[in-house]
Amino acid sequence: MVVIKLREGMGNQMFQYAMGRYLSLTHGLELKLDIRSYSNNSLRKYELAQFNIDPFPILVPVVMRESLVCDAMAEPGVDGIEQEPTI
Numbered sequence: 598m599v600v601i602k603l604r605e606g607m608g609n610q611m612f613q614y615a616m617g618r619y620l621s622l623t624h625g626l627e628l629k630l631d632i633r634s635y636s637n638n639s640l641r642k643y644e645l646a647q648f649n650i651d652p653f654p655i656l657v658p659v660v661m662r663e664s665l666v667c668d669a670m671a672e673p674g675v676d677g678i679e680q681e682p683t684i
Contacts (some may be wrong), residue, residue: 602631603652607644610615617619629653 601617603610614630621628630652632643643652 598627598629600629600631602634603643603645604634604641606641610643610645614650 599621600615602612603613617630620626620639630645630650632652635641635643645652
């Protein structure tokens with residue numbers, strides 16, 4: 598599963614979704630959009646619904662084998678792409 602942590606405005610959300618979609622298709626994994634950052638944000642909201650992109654909201658932290666957790670807005674080496682170890 599590819600989990601994209603969406604943040605910021607519509608332009609950033611579009612980029613983050615495109616990256617997640619590419620990774621999910623490349624690796625043959627399901628795509629989920631983490632929109633928790635908008636639950637307490639009065640300045641920003643989830644904008645991709647107008648393009649019929651269902652966020653499949655994640656309400657609890659996700660830790661799964663064979664998943665890619667991506668934070669497109671993270672600094673490299675701090676909180677970037679992490680691949681869960683496979684057993």
